[in-house]
Amino acid sequence: MDLPIRPRRNRRTEAIRGLVRETELTAAHLIYPLFLHAGTADQPIDSMPGCTRWSLAGLVKEAGEAHALGIPAIVLFPAISDKLKTKDAREAWNAKGLVPKAIAALKKAHPTLTVITDVALDPYNTDGHDGLVADDGRILNDETVAALVKQALCHATAGADIVAPSDMMDGRVAALRSALDKAGFQDVAIMSYTAKYASAYYGPFRGALDSAPKFGDKKTYQMDYANAREALREASLDEAEGADIMMVKPAVPYLDVIYRLRQHSPLPVAAYHVSGEYLMIKAAAASGWLDEKKIVLETLTSIRRAGADMILTYFAKDVATWQSEGR
Template sequence: MLTQSPNPKLENDPKATGSLLYRPRRLRRTGALRRMVRETNLTANDLIYPLFVMEGEGQREEVPSMPDCFRFSLDLLLQEVKAVRELGIGAIALFPLIPPSQKDNAGTESYNPNGLIPRTIRAIKQAVPDLPVITDIALDPYSSEGHDGIVKDGIILNDETVAVLVKQALTHAEAGADFVAPSDMMDGRIGAIRNALDAEGWINVGILAYSAKYASAYYGPFRDALDSAPKFGDKKTYQMDAANAKEALKEVELDIAEGADIVMVKPALAYLDVIYRIKERTNLPVAAYNVSGEYAMVKAAAQQGWIDEGKVVLETLTSIKRAGADLILTYFAKDVAARLQASRN
């Protein structure tokens, strides 16, 4: 609540007081003063680094629509993960590039215990055991249809999909994931996964729920990275309408009631108001995903010399945290963490 001056008529009236009573610029005068009173401080530990993994050895492929962002084979991914740990980044999130020959409408490869993601989890946990690993729970990377669920007659089946997502989550838990992150937006999947994890003894495996995931145009480069674009239609029957904010609160409430440990908003920049509303309603950690389209636009503008990339990225991520996000998934995580580390030295 704003406090009122005891005598508003004298407030900042030079004739009445001989000087300005309030000079906000006093606190902006030097860098040291600005840092001392800064309301929002971004740290490397606030960041989660999304990583793309693929089959093979010695492979490092740049994603064409995401400059400086790469797909890694497992051997090179481990080198990247060790560098991430040294920078103090809070966690990594894994996303797989699945060969077309392993895709089908039922997403059966998603719960293969010897599949790409389970093998990657085990290797990371052996190499860097204290780095939290978050895994994506959804069918679109594994689906021949490119959708987040099983398709029948052009309709995305909810309950049949949830049954597969449960198998996928259990497989990732068995491999050593710290958090599973259902990104599919099927109804009831958080409760089903929580119940299954608990029943199998994985009570310490957390759920980071994509609670408010919007049907957004900002996902294009990500779908290029994983070759996971839908083969027909769009995702508007399960992802949220961009016009809705109250609905996001309902989705969050449902996910919390079903056992979510962290709730997330995706994308971030066009939905800062949603992040703020959710943070006002819950004491759970709130995450936000600074998605591929947001990343690509900054990179494109920087390559043209129109903006200072480093400054824009820091301002962008600070705005997401200021809106209420406790954690930020961002492809800029490694660069930002390095900048923050250098600024302390």
Template sequence: MPSANSTSNPLDLVQRPRRLRRMAALRRMVQETQLTVNDLIYPVFVMEGEDKKEEIVSMPDCYRYTLDLLVKEVADAYNLGINAIALFPLVADEKKDNQGTEGYNPEGLVQRSIRTIKKEVPEIVVITDVALDPFSSYGHDGIVEDGVILNDETVAVLVKMSVSQAEAGADMVAPSDMMDGRIGAIRAGLDDAGYTDVGIIAYSAKYASAYYGPFRDALESAPKFGDKKTYQMDPGNTDEAMKEVELDIEEGADIVMVKPALAYMDIIRRVKEYSDVPVAAYNVSGEYAMIKAAAQKGWIDEKKIVLETLTSMKRAGADLILTYFAKQVALMLK
């Protein structure tokens, strides 16, 4: 009978995958998907005023900043290696109307923010949101007439908004409205105005999702009636997502996006397999809030969950990830 110290082995295995898991250095060497700071885009919220920041109740550790403090936040992000921000404004109710005219005001909050950020942190990529909902008295992404969201009339406003943001210094515009034909119209409008170098990140597969709730709290932009299902996509659809992506690429999108990310990994994978442009995924506010809430309860290890979650998005095919965890992740990766 073999002794307890016998080297004999009943398993005749040529392949032993655990050999490559034995040491941390080996695991790092063969890691297939690596999350880096270059993958991150940091969404930030700006509001009017001076020397104020307000925590968003449903998004712990996430703040609205007045422009003077936002510039410092952006500089901190850039110094951590984050290459891009996505800018979202909190607009006063008195400046909202059905046509979203404040969205293309050359002295509006967005335009002033772009100019200031590009002056103080010139190398960071400034991405601006293109949609009516922050500027709409109805909280919808388009012009409303008799309870209907008008498509073509809205697109005309989106073009004005995009050109105004480009004039202020935006590096990329990101139409998040899901109106038909807006990518082609915006590309033509930017080119006609001489902004051929300004890129377009298209929210191509944007779903009518319940994961957006905290974001709407942040911007006080929830729709005043109905929902957004006539323009955002049904969560049950995948082929429709591919149609939207195909159209946006044909119309001139430089990057296409899937939003939300966590519940739509299959969409990210399909888009990545199809697309010949980079694919972005938006790790949205509801996804952020769920992790924060569970971490505050002590139910999960926040840092490990965040890294695993974002790595899984990249593994699914995302080249870029918009995430409110960007600064935290940048610090962890350092």
């Protein structure tokens, strides 16, 4: 065949493929979500095989190992005792609570580790919703934002580097930015869950924290999974209100949304490879039908290729370990 243009020439060897590779995935692109609880023993999580609900000591050790492998940041998710859960979620801003203790311990042990905290009320309230709930079942926006401000200030005071509001209440980024700045925390960044969808992929996570809603669903505040243009509206608001990083959650079913945000805004874009996505890979690999390492690397690379600057993934330590071992 007389073919002057043969794209396969750029695929001929591993060295050539490496030279022309468009998308890079390294440990430096990953954020490691870690679960913690107030007990002294580390607990395997039934709904998320391979993940652990860490004690404080276990958390510090696990975070240190991940950081030593090149992972720059972790994000904390607490499992709160039922006896501390209240209608007003006041434990969320307890300066002596589980998360502030964890932040302080992590920053003391690993000063260069970036500590990100989840800012939402669902682990702390008796209703299991991200916001405060009225007597008639409505999720209260403005009252929730006031509570989130207290929570974010509590985390910043303890030493958090980044606060990540995951609640999807209107106006919360502006309120958090204003409160943090007024309190002297101008350097604490906001990673906003800009496009967080009302997704069925969150089930295993809710099992890990026992944080499922006690009634109804989260569709009045999390986004409709049929919508993509709406994410651009949320992105414009978050950018104007002072967000430093925007997030899309979940990741793989919303690669088009990641791409749209990347094209729409100069802000860094994060993507959360969530528990349901994690568990599907784990289950398929356990059955022998998929090679876990290969499918994880392909999946996370696809998220980067869509435009994500960083990925929150439960596979973070695995990926970093594979890369450190040259596998």
